[in-house]
Amino acid sequence: xxxxxxxxxxxxxxxxxxxxxxxxxxxxxxxxxxxxxxxxxxxxxxxxxxxxxxxxxxxxxxxxxxxxxxxxxxxxxxxxxxxxxxxxxxxxxxxxxxxxxxxxxxxxxxxxxxxxxxxxxxxxxxxxxxxxxxxxxxxxxxxxxxxxxxxxxxxxxxxxxxxxxxxxxxxxxxxxxxxxxxxxxxxxxxxxxxxxxxxxxxxxxxxxxxxxxxxxxxxxxxxxxxxxxxxxxxxxxxxxxxxxxxxxxxxxxxxxxxxxxxxxxxxxxxxxxxxxxxxxxxxxxxxxxxxxxxxxxxxxxxxxxxxxxxxxxxxxxxxxxxxxxxxxxx
Numbered sequence: 001x002x003x004x005x006x007x008x009x010x011x012x013x014x015x016x017x018x019x020x021x022x023x024x025x026x027x028x029x030x031x032x033x034x035x036x037x038x039x040x041x042x043x044x045x046x047x048x049x050x051x052x053x054x055x056x057x058x059x060x061x062x063x064x065x066x067x068x069x070x071x072x073x074x075x076x077x078x079x080x081x082x083x084x085x086x087x088x089x090x091x092x093x094x095x096x097x098x099x100x101x102x103x104x105x106x107x108x109x110x111x112x113x114x115x116x117x118x119x120x121x122x123x124x125x126x127x128x129x130x131x132x133x134x135x136x137x138x139x140x141x142x143x144x145x146x147x148x149x150x151x152x153x154x155x156x157x158x159x160x161x162x163x164x165x166x167x168x169x170x171x172x173x174x175x176x177x178x179x180x181x182x183x184x185x186x187x188x189x190x191x192x193x194x195x196x197x198x199x200x201x202x203x204x205x206x207x208x209x210x211x212x213x214x215x216x217x218x219x220x221x222x223x224x225x226x227x228x229x230x231x232x233x234x235x236x237x238x239x240x241x242x243x244x245x246x247x248x249x250x251x252x253x254x255x256x257x258x259x260x261x262x263x264x265x266x267x268x269x270x271x272x273x274x275x276x277x278x279x280x281x282x283x284x285x286x287x288x289x290x291x292x293x294x295x296x297x298x299x300x301x302x303x304x305x306x307x308x309x310x311x312x313x314x315x316x317x318x319x320x321x322x323x324x325x326x327x328x329x330x
Contacts, residue, residue, distance in 0.1 A: 014045045018066035018310055019237030022219035025053055025061040034222065038063055041225060042233055050075035050211065050243075051182075056096055059083075059208035060216040067307040068240035071289065075243050078212030079162065081179050085205035086190045088172040088197065095130050095187035096203040105199045107172045114174065117196035118164035121189065126156040130188050159184045164193075174201070179210075213246040239311060240303070241286040244277045250297065251279045252287070261287050261305060266297040275300075284311055 021042075025034050031052045039047040048069045050062045059082075064072045089107040092099030145152050160181040168175040178186055187203045194201025209216045220236060228236075250268065252260055257280035260266050273292045278299075279285050288302035303311075
């Protein structure tokens with residue numbers, strides 16, 4: 001073999017990062033593909049997302065790194081908000097534009113009829129999960145059965161639709177704002193709305209605009225993220241407590257903070273609360289989550305001391321969320 005030997009490809013060194021990046025997920029990307037791309041761009045060691053967003057959907061996908069992954073379940077359990085675009089008059093095999101059209105009916109609806117249908121679907125309702133979903137039965141995802149032409153029985157699940165509001169309606173195109181609990185299938189909601197209107201419907205576009213206290217207005221697109229240099233990318237990281245920013249906060253003096261961080265219960269002068277965020281004396285010293293029960297602060301999810309120190313030493317794109325703080329009763 002002639003010629004000089006090729007130089008080995010430089011190793012991309014991973015590092016420990018702690019924070020949350022709000023990504024505006026692009027169309028056609030799976031949540032995991034988007035996560036892996038951002039993880040590579042940030043050279044992060046540990047990362048996870050806060051619940052799957054279908055490839056058909058765009059919008060808010062909170063990505064957690066390092067210590068923030070301990071609180072990803074909070075975002076997973078949070079209420080969601082979507083902008084959903086429906087095509088009236090057509091029903092598809094999948095409930096969205098990726099499926100084949102199985103029926104067509106004329107669209108003869110009024111705004112009053114749409115508002116009435118939205119009202120009937122608002123509140124606590126039961127929803128049957130679609131066959132084209134990642135839910136599993138006997139170890140197989142439902143969409144695998146669907147692709148094989150097999151339909152299996154699915155038990156209805158209770159969900160809550162907090163609000164359904166019309167954003168735009170013209171002819172067979174309907175855009176609605178959906179505020180709902182976790183586990184809501186907006187494709188199924190679109191189908192149910194179409195049936196109530198008597199014309200059928202399917203979902204043509206879906207954009208997640210909110211998850212708990214987080215909104216898409218602060219999210220960055222993948223294209224824009226790729227165009228930034230490394231320091232600008234890191235500046236976009238919000239601290240781990242961004243995921244619990246709407247919880248009450250308790251700040252502890254240094255000695256009490258150390259004891260709490262070791263898992264010991266602390267006495268507090270505060271009423272019972274199921275979830276609070278806890279800080280040390282420094283402004284950004286987020287220690288973890290806890291509950292208050294019978295005057296005791298009981299740890300739930302704790303950061304490690306090195307993680308707390310990392311948050312204090314590395315500049316963050318956003319400071320720890322501020323809220324009314326409860327005083328510790330030594």
